[in-house]
Amino acid sequence: TLLAIVCTDAKIDSESMPFLLQKTVVDSFNSISIDGDTSTNDTLAFFANGAAAPADAKPLSYTFKDPNPFQQYKSRNPDRRFVRPDMSPDMATFEQVLSDFLKDLAKLVVRDGEGATKFVTIRVRSDVSKVTAKRAAVSIARSALVKTALYGKDANWGRILCAIGYAPGIMSSQTISRKDLTKGMMIRTKTKIPYDKLHQVEPAMTSVSFIPADGSEELKLLVRGEPQDVDEVRAKEILEMEDLEILVRLEDRDEPAINDDGKERMTHEAVFWTCDFSHEYVTINGDYRT
């Protein structure tokens, strides 16, 4: 179970607080996994008493243009587009403060994963959408085989690919054709994703690398569907470290992944934190009730 309590003495408009918390939890506490089990009790509570604010300070708030900003999560209307609320520079600053704070708290939970020996950052970049990137990242983080390989310090990128391939909602051009669409296959997705976004992952355009924690050079394991000759000694050195980053690129166009200015072309990115799976995890959870 995850429990969290966050308090601030800033002054925040009470009607803005639910939206603020929902927005900042997505990339923090909702982006971690130790064992893939979602508890019956998870709760994150947030309090803001304004005790440090000057008497004449206005509460930090959003200006909602959409009368129901949470409707986007429930609507099945594909034409509905979420209208971002306006916010002051103060609110934007606080939103970033809270977001960074929640991420740091969430990472501490992963650091303490039962029996864990590794702290793993899974960074997925996609040409298509953040949703695609996140689906892939969640699937990798939940894979028992990926996590046991990490515990064994095995650079088993095949399992990472496999996990992406079975991720719920992930499709490739091999999975579905326009002809199938005309038969109503889009209905299966429940949300009417535009045709050009249905082909979310192309196996031949997928790359996987390990990014060492010490800032040294990226170790490329798979580049656009082609396995690389991996320096196993270097891979072992990287996997000996406690911290590791797995970088996955899900491209859909034949352009350089890195622009001329040295920046990544893909702007849709999801970051997920997890840990490895060890014998000790089984020992702890095989005898938890006593």
Added chain:
Amino acid sequence: ADRTIPAAKQKYVPTSGTYPKGFLAGSAFAGVKASNTKYDDLALVVSEEPCPATAVFTQNIFKAAPVQVSQQLLRKSPSQGFRGVVVNSGCANAVTGVEGREHAEIMARTTDGAFNNGENQESPSTLVMSTGVIGQKLPIEKITSAIPKLKSNIGNTHEHWLNAANAICTTDTFPKLISRQFTLPSSPGTTYSIAGMTKGAGMIHPNMA
């Protein structure tokens, strides 16, 4: 179980902190789990004045009693007039039926009563959290007996916050507590604080809304 913090994890435990004004935290021993005879297992974080609050909760359809009660409290009085949250470790109070819900409500009301001089409010202003084994009922008498001790144990020092962070732990090997200060562009001369604690080491894949 021994709660000595492993050497490798000591670096994650703060030795000092800067905590938001007007909030108090603390812990007490209730003995929720029979095997725990010495470590505090009840925590409280409270605002000295009622304040806005919000929360996100698990989307698991088997929502624990404290989750249901806290959600209901927030629906009844959206965001306004909350005092804080009371937390027990050692028992999740999940899948415990009608009695489990009543116990969660009793935790909230008893904590409220301790801070409102025994006056009953129409709706409690204290949220409730629990963590531990699913399917076991709360030893509610032990908890209600410990709440007065909890009230006398709260304060605003680093030690008080750390005690609360320790009290909510289950299989955690170290308490998770962070605090920091920040300013806002419109008032660079005003320093604000934010502090938070969290727990969890297993059964972790939150999907809260």
